[in-house]
Amino acid sequence: MVASSRVLLVLDLALLAAVSCLAGTAAALSTEYYNKRCPSLQPTVRSAVARAVAADPNAGAAVLRLFFHDCFVNGCDASVLLDDGTAPGEKGAGPNANSLRGYEVIDAAKSAVEAACPGAVSCADVLAIAARDAVSLLGGPSWNVRMGRRDARSASRDAANANLPGPGSGLPALVAAFKAKGLSARDMTALSGVHTVGRARCAEFRGRVNANAGEAINATFAAGLRGACPAAGGADGALAPLDPVTPDAFDNGYFRALVERRGLLHSDQELFNxxxxxxxxxxxxxxxxxxxxxxxxxxVRMGNLAPAPGTPLEVRINCRRPN
Structure with a gap:
C-alpha cells in the first residue's frame, strides 16, 4: 500500500509539471535541462528514430521537415503535431496537407519518453532531438540540442499558410522569410540543404520540369521527370527525390545538383541562379x-525560435492534443 501511494504521488507530481505556463516565464534553453529530470531522454529518442529510419530512410527526412514547419510557425512549440480541434490546425495548411508526415515517429518517441519520465519532457523538445538524430543517422552532422521548450495548446492554420515559404518562392522571398525569423541568408542556404534527403510531390515541381519560361533547368534532367509528372496533370502525388544522386544520404549532393541546374523545386534552383x-x-x-x-x-539558431510572450504553453502528454 505504501509503495502504491508513492507511485500515485509520483504520477500526480508529473501531471502537475505538465500544467500550462506562459512563454514569458519559460526557462532559457539549455543542453543540460533534462540531466536530472530525464537522464535517459536522448538515447530513448534516438532509439525510436533509429528504428523508423531503418525501416524507411525517408522517415528521417519527414521528421526533419516536421521540425522546420513547426519552428517557422509561431516558434518551436510542437503546434504542428496537434490534430485539428475547435479551430483548424496546421496539419491541413496548404504547405502541410497531403505532404507532411512522420507524426507516428514522434508519437513513438514521445511514448517511450513518457514511459521513462512521465510528464517531464515536452513534445517540442522530443521533436528537436529527433530532428538532430534523423540528420546524424542519415550520415549528416550532429550538434548539442538546447532544451527546455514548452508545447502550444493550440495551432493556427492561417499562421502556417502565412509563414511557410512555398516551392515556387524566389530568392528575395526566401531571404525575407528567413530574415523575418532572425535568420541570415547564409542560414537560409545552409538550412535549404535539408533537401539533400527526401522527396517532393509532382504538384510541387510540375511547372518547373515542363518547360515553363524562365526556369533554369538541365534539359535532360527535366525530360527524365516529365514522364512521371506530365504537364496535363493527373499525377500530383508522384514523387521524385530532391537530391537526384543520393536521396537517402545526408551529404552535399543537393548543392552539387544545384550547380548542375538539377534542383527539383523552383525555390531550390533559386539558390544558384x-x-x-x-x-x-x-x-x-x-x-x-x-x-x-x-x-x-x-x-541551433532555428531551434531557438520561441513562441510569442504570453502564449499559453504546457508539457503535453499526448503530442496530438492539449492536456
Whole structure:
C-alpha cells in the first residue's frame, strides 16, 4: 500500500509539471535541462528514430521537415503535431496537407519518453532531438540540442499558410522569410540543404520540369521527370527525390545538383541562379564539411525560435492534443 501511494504521488507530481505556463516565464534553453529530470531522454529518442529510419530512410527526412514547419510557425512549440480541434490546425495548411508526415515517429518517441519520465519532457523538445538524430543517422552532422521548450495548446492554420515559404518562392522571398525569423541568408542556404534527403510531390515541381519560361533547368534532367509528372496533370502525388544522386544520404549532393541546374523545386534552383547565394552554393558543393558545420549552427539558431510572450504553453502528454 505504501509503495502504491508513492507511485500515485509520483504520477500526480508529473501531471502537475505538465500544467500550462506562459512563454514569458519559460526557462532559457539549455543542453543540460533534462540531466536530472530525464537522464535517459536522448538515447530513448534516438532509439525510436533509429528504428523508423531503418525501416524507411525517408522517415528521417519527414521528421526533419516536421521540425522546420513547426519552428517557422509561431516558434518551436510542437503546434504542428496537434490534430485539428475547435479551430483548424496546421496539419491541413496548404504547405502541410497531403505532404507532411512522420507524426507516428514522434508519437513513438514521445511514448517511450513518457514511459521513462512521465510528464517531464515536452513534445517540442522530443521533436528537436529527433530532428538532430534523423540528420546524424542519415550520415549528416550532429550538434548539442538546447532544451527546455514548452508545447502550444493550440495551432493556427492561417499562421502556417502565412509563414511557410512555398516551392515556387524566389530568392528575395526566401531571404525575407528567413530574415523575418532572425535568420541570415547564409542560414537560409545552409538550412535549404535539408533537401539533400527526401522527396517532393509532382504538384510541387510540375511547372518547373515542363518547360515553363524562365526556369533554369538541365534539359535532360527535366525530360527524365516529365514522364512521371506530365504537364496535363493527373499525377500530383508522384514523387521524385530532391537530391537526384543520393536521396537517402545526408551529404552535399543537393548543392552539387544545384550547380548542375538539377534542383527539383523552383525555390531550390533559386539558390544558384545568378544571385547572391551562388558563391556559397559552390562552396557547399565542393566542401561538405563547410556545409555540415554551417547547417548544424543554423539548426541551433532555428531551434531557438520561441513562441510569442504570453502564449499559453504546457508539457503535453499526448503530442496530438492539449492536456
Amino acid at each position: 545568378g544571385g547572391s547565394q551562388d558563391a556559397l552554393v559552390r562552396k557547399y558543393a565542393s566542401n561538405g564539411a563547410a556545409f555540415f558545420s554551417d547547417f548544424a549552427k543554423a539548426m
